[in-house]
Amino acid sequence: MSKKTNVSLIMCLIFAMFLVGCINKSSNEFDLSQLSRVDIEVVQEDGSYGEAEMITDEETVDALRKAFKQIKWEPNVEPKMGRKEDIKATLFFKYDENMPERLFEYQIWFIQSNDTATIISNNEKERYGTLEKDNAQILEKILLKN
Known part of the structure; x- marks a missing residue:
């Protein structure tokens, strides 16, 4: 050569x-280890959103990371739900100290008949997801503080 x-x-x-x-x-880009904060708004009986609550403590954020990792995402499904969500959650991801956080919104329904959760994300790589019983109950307990 x-x-x-x-x-x-x-x-x-x-x-x-x-x-x-x-x-x-x-x-x-959507690595859950970069999750830094979660804002939640509970949907009231009249369909309005309650006051936003911020979750920042590391232990709770870590529990949410673990629950969100278990969601089975189907990005090619175009979801339609029959009722308004139970929770609107905004997840904040910090990828670079010199850049603003990236935000993704999640609408979450807790399905009481089978103790699962249905999630719709504005992240096009996720879009529609489901969460099985154990992790759905953990998510519900954290977000609704039952």
């Missing part, structure tokens, strides 16, 4: 490594 070929090969390798680094960074 000539020196020119070696230099070209090294440049291609560096470029490929750069691309892989960018791809990995973007795939972690």
Whole structure:
């Protein structure tokens, strides 16, 4: 191999490594470990939202991270629900200290008949999700403070 070929090969390798680094960074864009805060609004009987409450303590945020990791997302489903959600939650993600937080809104329904939860997200990578009994009960206990 000539020196020119070696230099070209090294440049291609560096470029490929750069691309892989960018791809990995973007795939972690919605990493729940970056969750820093959750604001919740409980839907009142008249359909209005109650006063927003902020959840910032690390123990509770960590419990919410664990529950949200268990959601089975179906991004290609176009959901329609028969009633207004029980909770509107806004999740705040801090990816970079020099950038503002990213916010995603979640509408959450607690289905009493089978103790599950249905979640609709404005994050297009998630959109519609379900949460099985145990984690749905944990989420409900935290968000509704039962």
